[in-house]
Amino acid sequence: MAIGTQREPFVIQPKDSPVTGFDIDLLKAIVEKAGCKLELINKKDLSWDTRLTMIKEGQLDIATGASWNNNRAEWAHYSFPYRNEYAGIYIRKSDEDLFASKSLAQLLAGPFTLGVTKGNTYGSKLDTLLASHKNKLHSVDNSSSFYQLIDQGKIDGFIGYPVTDIIQLIRKKLDDKFTLHYETVVKTGQVHYLLSKKTVSIDLINAFNSALVELRANGGYDKIVKKYSLSYGINTW
Structure with missing residues (x-):
């Protein structure tokens, strides 16, 4: 996944530290539970429009913070929703x-x-x-x-x-x-992770969604919510 423009508190890019933020922390937890590995590429010059094109063409696998769009659904998988916007x-x-x-x-x-x-x-x-x-x-x-x-x-x-x-x-x-x-x-509306249909199989998106459901059920999701709610005074996600 390529990291584009910082969107604190969802995507945070400290100068000399790993990328973090609500969307990133949750994604890392989902990927780990799904048994996959995540590679983050820091590309601050990549616009949202460019990243969408790269996902469509299979040059990137995933993006955070995507709202539902019928056109995108033709070439990308939408994860289960993970917050509101x-x-x-x-x-x-x-x-x-x-x-x-x-x-x-x-x-x-x-x-x-x-x-x-x-x-x-x-x-x-x-x-x-x-x-x-x-x-x-x-x-x-x-x-x-x-x-x-x-x-x-x-x-x-x-x-x-x-x-x-x-x-x-x-x-x-x-x-x-x-x-x-x-x-x-x-x-x-609700916000989803967006995954390329060219590189992500049905089995993988199913494992991804199952991991998200499990994190909501076992308290892992709430732990991440609490971390950023306390830091920024945000009540709803």
Whole structure:
């Protein structure tokens, strides 16, 4: 598996230490219980879209944090879900009054340009809405460019993930400049591991899923949840 952009607390890349994070710790536990070996390749320059293509072509075997998408299901196995995910729109704090009490549909109906990440799927509700407002979207390979794009006036907001983006705003000391528009937060669905059909057999995906079920039953999953819940104050996964 290739490690792309850091998504703390799910994927954490310490400078001189092994990659960790909720998704990684759980994956390692699943793989060990399934009797397999995991090789992590640190490729910070690989975008999500590129990694999806590599999984489709069999150049990579697995990715973390994948939402359900019918097109992907044609060339990849989805594991059983292992956590939920939420998305929302981030805007400048100075624009809070301008966009107050407006849903995403209302924002896109007006003069609002939205930043999205190539290759991302945001759940059926959001994906359907975005598909009908393609002229209002600005797509990027890496979500780290969103802050600069807002400063440049190229976008008015971007789709982010409350848990990961709040942490990053604090890390970058930008939490006084950007904020989550709470009227736009939605549960995008459940998150899965995505495994290449070109390299992963039915027997292996079955063993993978069985290991995940066993970890939920024997307390191994809860132990990992507790570790990151205590560290970050996260109540739901």
